[in-house]
Amino acid sequence: MTFRIAQISDTHLSAQKPFFVENFKCVGEALTHELPDLVINTGDIALDGSSHEDDLVEARRLHDALRVPYLCIPGNHDVGDNADVPNAHHVLDADGRARYLRHFGRDWWHVDVPAWRLIGVNAQLYAGALAAADEQAAFVAEAVAGARERRIALFIHKPLFDLHEREDVIGGRFLNPSSRRDLLNAFGATRPALVACGHVHQFRETEVKGGRHVWAPSTAYHIPDTRQPRYGRKEVGFVIHDLRDDGTHASRFALAPGTQNLCIADFPAAYGPMH
Ligand SMILES: [Fe+2]
Ligand SMILES: [Fe+2]
Structure with a gap:
């Protein structure tokens, strides 16, 4: 038996600025x-949910219209960014998180499917001072311990790293070192079999220490090479993950017919012009 997950990411939806709808x-x-x-x-469900609640409302409406069972975790554009990201446009705070919870429900969760436990986390809580950060850490530790013989698929907005766990770069593209340490501590010596993330707007699949890291592309737009290195495939789309009940799994890029491979540089009204 196979449990099929369609991972969509970085949808950047808005009623006022419906460029990516x-x-x-x-x-x-x-x-x-x-x-x-x-x-x-x-x-990054919404274009700018951390400043405009309307964007969260519209994103929720559009997801409900899909008429499929879905779960979400927040990105930096939904709730604000990690407190240790240099020059963050908006840092996650209690109000921003509360707005997200109002429209999308829990920002961390686990779901069991045959042979697998899916764990979703709010990446932006790491390195922050909210009590919710400790609550989430306790939740993750419990969810990992309780998985027992199940394999774990971790869903998180930001990639854990570029190539390996010991990277020391502090920035906004990957989970920063202290956050990564806090998250992986919950796993002890083991690692999730699958880490599925978004945020970079590129598709990439790598194998690190027995875990597969799959970056979903954005459904909305890609970021030009002048602003972001090319790690993988810069094309809008989504990802299909097939989790089998024998513990094996496979992921693939999926293209949606009719989509345009939009570039954010052509939409200065979304986040301002690119310099
Ligand atoms: Fe994004
Ligand atoms: Fe993001």
Whole structure:
């Protein structure tokens, strides 16, 4: 038996600035052909949910219209960024998190499917001072310990690292070192079999220490090479993860017919012009 997850990410939806809604609808249409058991959005659901609650409202409405079972975790554009990200546009605070919870429900969760435990976390809570950060850490430790013989698929907005766990770069693209340490502590000597993230707007699949790290592309847009290195495939789309009950798994990039491979540089009204 195979449990199929369609991972969508970085949908960047908004009513006031609906630049990426058509692409989202194309992905929604493509999902009806992939027949996933569950859809998971790994964050940056809204264009600017941390400043405009309307964007969260519209993103929720568009997800409900998909008429598929779905779960979400927040990205930096939904709740604000980690407190240790230099020059963050918006840092996660209690109000921003409360707004997200109001419209999308819990920002961390676990779900059991045959042979697997799916764990979703709010990456932006790490390195912050909210009590919720400690609550989430306790939740993750318990969810990992309780998985027993199940394999774990971790869903998180930001990639854990570029190439390896001991990277010491502090920035906004990957989980920063102290956050990564806090998260991985919960896993002890073991590692999740699958780490599925978004945030970079590129598709990439790598194998590190027995765990597969799959970056979902954005359904909305890609970021030009002048602003971001090319780690993988810069093309809008989504990812299909097939989790089998014998513990094996496979992931693949999926293209939604009708989508346009939009570039954020062509939408200065979204986040301002690119210099
Ligand atoms: Fe994003
Ligand atoms: Fe992001």
